[in-house]
Amino acid sequence: MLNRRHLLTASLAGSALAAWPLRGSAQALEKPKLTLAVGGKNLLYYLPLTIAETQGFFKDEGLDVTIADFAGGSRALQALVGGSADVVSGAFEHTINMQVKGQRLRAFVLQGRAPQIVLGVNPKTMPNFKSVADLRGKKIGVTAPGSSTNIVANFVLAKAGIKPNEVSIIGVGAGPGAVAAMRAGQIDAMSNLDPVITLLLRSGDLKVVSDTRIVAEADKVFGGPMPAACLYTQQSFIERNPATAQALANAIVRADRWIQRAGASDIIKAVPESYLLGDRAVYVDAFLAAKGALSPDGMIPEAGGETARRALASIDPEIAAAKIDLAAIYTNDFVKRANAKYPKG
Known part of the structure; x- marks a missing residue:
């Protein structure tokens, strides 16, 4: 109906x-x-x-x-x-x-x-990160719970066999608060966008896991446009x-x-x-x-x-x-x- x-x-x-x-x-x-x-x-x-x-x-x-x-x-x-x-x-x-x-x-x-959403890990709290599977049980920062950053994080995690209830999702916004949360070690990983991502990359506070700013990679991750x-x-x-x-x-x-x-x-x-x-x-x-x-x-x-x-x-x-x-x-x-x-x- x-x-x-x-x-x-x-x-x-x-x-x-x-x-x-x-x-x-x-x-x-x-x-x-x-x-x-x-x-x-x-x-x-x-x-x-x-x-x-x-x-x-x-x-x-x-x-x-x-x-x-x-x-x-x-x-x-x-x-x-x-x-x-x-x-x-x-x-x-x-x-x-x-x-x-x-x-x-x-x-x-x-x-x-x-x-344009990038999922990356915190080198401070996860210095030995090897694969997405390592994120099970970790704290992941997103702009806001339920937002596209959360959805993309869930999607990438699901490919590694991690269910949404096996991580802690924390809203950190899309500006200075997100940068501060990462640098302070309050979160183990982040799903966010630019300019936050580039700022953290330049200061060495983020290690990229999945980068959908690149159209070809996004198409590969999602299987289409x-x-x-x-x-x-x-x-x-x-x-x-x-x-x-x-x-x-x-x-x-x-x-x-x-x-x-x-x-x-x-x-x-x-x-x-x-x-x-x-x-x-x-x-x-x-x-x-x-x-x-x-x-x-x-x-x-x-x-x-x-x-x-x-x-x-x-x-x-x-x-x-x-x-x-x-x-x-x-x-x-x-x-x-x-x-x-x-x-x-």
Whole structure:
């Protein structure tokens, strides 16, 4: 019953989106003032969001966006479900998790084509680390429990035969707190993102185990393209506010394209000083490491939904048993229009 309802909804929504005019942003915006939730805005994972904000792309589209920053993606998701946010800049896989729970969420523009999440161990507390199996019984820091960093950690651990209840998951955020927890030996391993990862690598406080900043490695780890950061929202929001969704997609696509053309100095000038964690060289290195994993055009890969479903199913029996309607968790309709309107960014 649930799956049939999703199929019907996806069909109706697809028809509605297909009928929307090509120049969607030229239409009156239904909700020009909105709140967008994100978990760790300073992360390279969400760089397109920051660029869309600082370069005025949201304003160009007639949008007044308030960005609410949380400790992790799971908290941003809670804001959407709780009604305090209209849209989330978050991990693609949440759309699958929430479909199983009866929540109809849909991604509509991509920011990252690989997770950019790095799992690494603490050389201080695990000097004799040899394999992932050594992490059984250890404390692993993630941005927030239930976030994509937690999911990727679980996935890598599962490949080594370690169940989620055989480690201690600790939320450490995505900034200085995460760095401090690692250096103080409060955690034995970490699943986090740049610039935190690059900062710890440069100071010798992290040993990489799995690095999905590299697209080829991410594809190998997950067995296919794994969509990462995206804008997603309630299906009902898209149905009620198609011009607003189009405007958001336009802004992010322009940001995606801007980043691909940008050099390190352009990025340094475009992001807030606080993002640099006190070291511009570290941020430059982090950007160069992450750039290839950022989406060049906002398009969600057709095989991405199944890759994400398969990864989640391998660690979550409920998802493994569910019939996921992949057509209902994303749409590229808005992105196609955005690329037609802004072919050069």
